[in-house]
Amino acid sequence: MAGEAVAHKVLEDEHTVAFLDHTPLFAGHTLVVPRHHVVTLDELALESISPLMATVQRLVAVMPEALGCQGTFVANNNVVSQSVPHLHVHVVPRTRGDGLRGFFWPRHPYAPGEAEAAAARLRAALNGRAGGT
Numbered sequence: 001m002a003g004e005a006v007a008h009k010v011l012e013d014e015h016t017v018a019f020l021d022h023t024p025l026f027a028g029h030t031l032v033v034p035r036h037h038v039v040t041l042d043e044l045a046l047e048s049i050s051p052l053m054a055t056v057q058r059l060v061a062v063m064p065e066a067l068g069c070q071g072t073f074v075a076n077n078n079v080v081s082q083s084v085p086h087l088h089v090h091v092v093p094r095t096r097g098d099g100l101r102g103f104f105w106p107r108h109p110y111a112p113g114e115a116e117a118a119a120a121r122l123r124a125a126l127n128g129r130a131g132g133t
Helices: 046-067 114-127
Strands: 009-012 016-020 030-034 071-075 089-094
Touching: 009 046, 016 046, 030 046, 046 071, 046 089
Parallel strands: none
Antiparallel strands: 009 016, 016 030, 030 089, 071 089
């Protein structure tokens, strides 16, 4: 049930709760969750995105001074690698030389024509969905 697990809360308001990840990449690694339960970002109501990202932005702004880091990494997993079935955004303190490389996984360059084809498929899918550009 919501609120039953032990958590080191960092911030909470009527829309969001931010708390330390129990298995952090670095000290201060924070998870930001909407109070309303959704599993993935695409399920989050449009009017709830701004409050969620406002909390993320507040954390990004204070982490360097509060934790002595040089910047942050912000990430969200949707389904794959999502170990908890509730939308959460990671805000991770970063410092040059901290050992994280890229996005935590190997990068794969595009084969000839592959980038254009992927972009075209995404544009077509977005144009078929309400609100697409």
